[in-house]
Amino acid sequence: MTATWTENEVTLLFIQCLKERDKTTFLSIVDELQPYDLAKQYQFLPKKYQNKFLLFLPIKDLTRVIQELEQENQLEVLKKLGIEKSSKVLDLMENDELASLLTDLEPGQVEELISEMNMEEADMVKNIIHYPSETAGRIMNNRFVWVPRQCTVREAVDKLKKFAELAEYLNYFYVIDEGKKLIGVVSYKDLILADMHDKVEDIMYKRVIKVDALTDQEEVANIMSRYDFVTIPVVEDDDRLVGIVTVDDIIDVVIQEANEDIEKLSASGKAIDFETKPLVAAHRRLPWLIILLGIGLVSGSIIDGFSATLEQVVALAFFMPMIAGMTGNTGTQSLAVVVRGLVSNDLTLKQVLRLVLRELWVGIIIGVTCGLFISVIAFIWQGSMTLGIVVGTSLFITLIIGTLAGTIIPLILYKFDVDPAVASGPLITTINDIFSLLIYFGIATAFISRL
Amino acid sequence: MTATWTENEVTLLFIQCLKERDKTTFLSIVDELQPYDLAKQYQFLPKKYQNKFLLFLPIKDLTRVIQELEQENQLEVLKKLGIEKSSKVLDLMENDELASLLTDLEPGQVEELISEMNMEEADMVKNIIHYPSETAGRIMNNRFVWVPRQCTVREAVDKLKKFAELAEYLNYFYVIDEGKKLIGVVSYKDLILADMHDKVEDIMYKRVIKVDALTDQEEVANIMSRYDFVTIPVVEDDDRLVGIVTVDDIIDVVIQEANEDIEKLSASGKAIDFETKPLVAAHRRLPWLIILLGIGLVSGSIIDGFSATLEQVVALAFFMPMIAGMTGNTGTQSLAVVVRGLVSNDLTLKQVLRLVLRELWVGIIIGVTCGLFISVIAFIWQGSMTLGIVVGTSLFITLIIGTLAGTIIPLILYKFDVDPAVASGPLITTINDIFSLLIYFGIATAFISRL
Structure with missing residues (x-):
């Protein structure tokens, strides 16, 4: 009957049924909807019809709707149902869904929620929430034959x-x-x-x-x-x-x-989605930014250390962002390859060596290409052959180092059982910044008499 | 029988059966293995036993093994089987697997492979490979009831x-x-x-x-x-x-x-895994790097434009990498939130406005915090209140702009049906580099008489 109806038409029909207390039609519509759609309908409904909607729903469908909601809304609906009905819903819920609902709740709240549940189900759920998060035990359920x-x-x-x-x-x-x-x-x-x-x-x-x-x-x-x-x-x-x-x-x-x-590659902090409040989102992002700010100051003090060189040849500053940026970019590229590769590969020592060697070659190829390219441009732009050589050589060396850093750092972290994605893009970028500035100004200072 | 055997033990047993031509035991082991494990066993085997292994396998299991292999190895095995056997295998293969095997082959090769197949199956596969890649039609199969x-x-x-x-x-x-x-x-x-x-x-x-x-x-x-x-x-x-x-x-x-x-967020180019050859990997990464190199030169010419300011106050250079880096980092964070959010959300105009407003607030909070922090540090480090104010104000403004750029650019791309991840991290970073340098040196030039 509702096979070709749009979501809005279904909502209107629901409202009509609820208004006229027509439970038969109501249930026939419910019967044709998937749990996800039913939950969406519940959320579409004007506030004043929501309670009646919950009242009309049989326990089984109620459970399905609740399983599709966010934790916050789940708790709200369970409260509305009252202890008797909500304990029946909890009994019917899949254990893994229930376990994830109970995650992050105060122990008191957990006890209150599951106190009226069937003993066996409650034990199963208590068992599940004892497993460490992100393990098989935590996401398993007991709905099997x-x-x-x-x-x-x-x-x-x-x-x-x-x-x-x-x-x-x-x-x-x-x-x-x-x-x-x-x-x-x-x-x-x-x-x-x-x-x-x-x-x-x-x-x-x-x-x-x-x-x-x-x-x-x-x-x-x-x-x-x-x-x-x-x-x-x-x-x-x-x-x-x-x-x-x-x-x-x-x-x-x-x-x-x-x-x-x-999230880790972009250092954007834990779990920010479209619904996260500004203060929370800012709070989650700030720690990384402050750390990166500190490391950025290290770059600053390196430049400070070379300020004599810089004062003599201000043109060196023109190529600073490019060299630092390129080293960061190539490092991020290598990092991404390693992090995603580790998702589906187990690493043997042989494979590690092959990978590092591969990336070394990639670094050399990229370094030669970009180094030559920028030498010519620097020469044409600033009319100094020496500057061209300094910039080109620096880029060549920093690109190789950047590529290797982006490969080796996550591999070391992985070896020590630290999630390699922690070596986030920005961290690699910032480390590469420091390397690249040291190399660039080091080479420039060596050639300063000819610049 | 083989329930608790390790992979190596199974391999040894296979070799023994193949040596002794003991097909009965061979088939009883095959029967206990999952397709993935069977394919792994095939690849574990010393070269000289591989052909005999293929000969011993019934067509059904042969098909299962082939479906688990990489395209290159699939073609190799099919060749070994000869036309008659391979056409039987192709008939039995799931259509989506077969379609993905045929992808990227020359039209001549495709014809050769499917020429001996059962008409109906061949038509189905030809039909599938006509759908654009990454659509439902391309990954569907006809094994349904x-x-x-x-x-x-x-x-x-x-x-x-x-x-x-x-x-x-x-x-x-x-x-x-x-x-x-x-x-x-x-x-x-x-x-x-x-x-x-x-x-x-x-x-x-x-x-x-x-x-x-x-x-x-x-x-x-x-x-x-x-x-x-x-x-x-x-x-x-x-x-x-x-x-x-x-x-x-x-x-x-x-x-x-x-x-x-x-890959797009890190601009690492298409599909580089642990097996990709160095030249191919370098070739895939270089285009982005060259583009970013070009944009990096734009930053250089901006600094060139402000070289008078920089020559007067070399200390301005100390904060350059930090400001550019921070703007890039905050932009990448916003970008990551938007790109991943779009995976599971459909966007309404209302939601876009809410998201942009949220990110504006995040930018302001982050900007105020980091801006105040760096003002104090710059003042202590360089002993100049004006420098502190210039650096702090610049960071405040660039962080807001960086956050908004990281949010709005991918949303605009999404609106115009361009994959927002194309606005890769490095691109946003580089655009933010340019913004941040313009703002930083603009403000510094305005205050130059007091610096």
């Missing part, structure tokens, strides 16, 4: 039917032994093709790809994208199955990790 | 069973009318829960979320991550169902798009 090893295919199918409503994805189910140890996996396809009387144990796939609960979420994303899985089982030390990570969360992880890399 | 509207649930289940081997994901199947028009979708869950005699038409979900074949792949990724789908149907103008995009490809898209953003 498992069967004991002695089960037949028919019994497995029956269990699957029973849990069809609950489980997020039915692509695989997991086989466990008496100690809850994960021993196999069966894909739904295999189940369809198998004989009803087969034992699950005989058709299961035993070399199960799984992750430990403490595995970094980025590593989990790598594994899932490598194997094209829709879900991956999460185990603890003893191979005990404790949850699954689903592909929808992995997409969020990939986006989040890419954003983090970009 | 569809049923006509009059079908019953039992018939649908039967069809599903028949296609279980072929279809990548069985999470949903699509309902079409007489004209192949997509009119509904049924999830596997709903099918399990439905009565066998129900008509598919009655249990299907009519408000189908779908994408046009020409939709940008980034938009497709957004929609899929919003709705947590595992597959999404792709239609042409007339709603005719032409394929599906699967979640595994979407993860690749998300990673690729993030890499592209980072």
Whole structure:
């Protein structure tokens, strides 16, 4: 009925239903909407209809709407629902969603929220929020189907039917032994093709790809994208199955990790989006800027140290921003290659050497090209062959050093288990600034008598 | 059997089987390995066993291995197989994988490869490679299950069973009318829960979320991550169902798009990874560097224009790198926020205004803080109150302008449908260099009599 309706038309229809208390039509529209769209509709509605909208929604759809909201709005809606209804919603929520809702809340608030929940669900969630952030344990949920090893295919199918409503994805189910140890996996396809009387144990796939609960979420994303899985089982030390990570969360992880890399590369501080308030955004960005300001002053004092040279040949100042800028740019380029390369590569020593050697060559090629180019320009512009040679040689050397710094610094950080993206673009740029000024003025001072 | 074996142990076992021509054991190991691992094993093997390995593999597993390889290796293996076997492999390959294999090949090579293929498959692939790159049409495949509207649930289940081997994901199947028009979708869950005699038409979900074949792949990724789908149907103008995009490809898209953003933000040029040869990498990076070199010379000529001022007060040079650097850094920060924000937000005019206003405030807060800070330092360092005021005021103004430039330039580009990440960090940095030098020396020249 609403198949071709626009969002606005749906909103108007909702308002009409709410006005006329027409719950039947209301529910028939709800039935046709995806959770994301339903949540959007809720937020579109004028304030005065929102409460009634929540009242009309069955618990199941309410849960879906809440899962799509931002944390702030989730808490607001839960409060409106009252303890009884909200505890039912919390019971129905996916554990990973619930865990992320509870993240950053005061312990008191957490207790209050989950106090009325079903014990088992509450324990599961408490368990999840104990894992360190950004690990498999933190993003896993318990909406999966498992069967004991002695089960037949028919019994497995029956269990699957029973849990069809609950489980997020039915692509695989997991086989466990008496100690809850994960021993196999069966894909739904295999189940369809198998004989009803087969034992699950005989058709299961035993070399199960799984992750430990403490595995970094980025590593989990790598594994899932490598194997094209829709879900991956999460185990603890003893191979005990404790949850699954689903592909929808992995997409969020990939986006989040890419954003983090970009934030660090651009030193823009943690998590600033379109909704962040100015004071918060400024506060998050300032620390880096102050540090960079300090390092910028180091550049200043280097120039100060060479001020005698500079006073004699003011033309040296003309090429200062270009040399510093170019060194920074080439360093940032190398850095970006390394940071993103590390996302999908494991590094061996051999590969590190190859990479550094490659970048050395790139530096030399870039250095020769740009160095020659600028020598000629400097000569034509300022009419001094010596100045041309000084500028060209400096650029040649600084470009090689800049390229190597942009490669080696993040690799060293990575080796010491520091996230290489911390060696943010601006940091590399600023370090390269200092190098390039020292080299430039050093060479210029050596040639000062001829300039 | 091989459940707990390490990769090396599996390789050794493979070598043994190949030596002893023990195909039975060989196939039982193959059966336990994921395609990715099987392809890795193939690449681990000493050259002399690789051909025998390919000979031993059944076509189905051969296809899986080939799909995991890089284009270069894919072509090599296909050549080794000979026309007959390779055409069978191509028939079995997922169309999107095949399409990406054929990308960048000469038309002659394409014809040669697909000449022996099954007509229908070949047409499908030819169709896919006609879509512009980075669109839904280009990454879709035809491994989906569809049923006509009059079908019953039992018939649908039967069809599903028949296609279980072929279809990548069985999470949903699509309902079409007489004209192949997509009119509904049924999830596997709903099918399990439905009565066998129900008509598919009655249990299907009519408000189908779908994408046009020409939709940008980034938009497709957004929609899929919003709705947590595992597959999404792709239609042409007339709603005719032409394929599906699967979640595994979407993860690749998300990673690729993030890499592209980072490449552009760092002006590192197209696609440089750990394997790229030095000459190629240098060639890809040089164009940007040359452009930036040119713009750097503009900065130089600005300083040249103010050389009278600079000659009188050489101390002005000390703060030059810091002011230019800080303006560049704050611009990059704003740019990163905008570029990544645009990945998941659609922009309304209201939101643009809010964002620009927010960044203006951020610029003012950052400007006041850093400006005051540097005034004091400049005064203490150089003992000149006027110099302190000149440096502080300049930094205040340039930080505001830098922040706004980093926000507004990518937004304008976005408005004109240019990818905002093209306004790469280095470009913004270089533009901000020019602004900051003009302002700094402009203010200094105005106060020159007091300096």
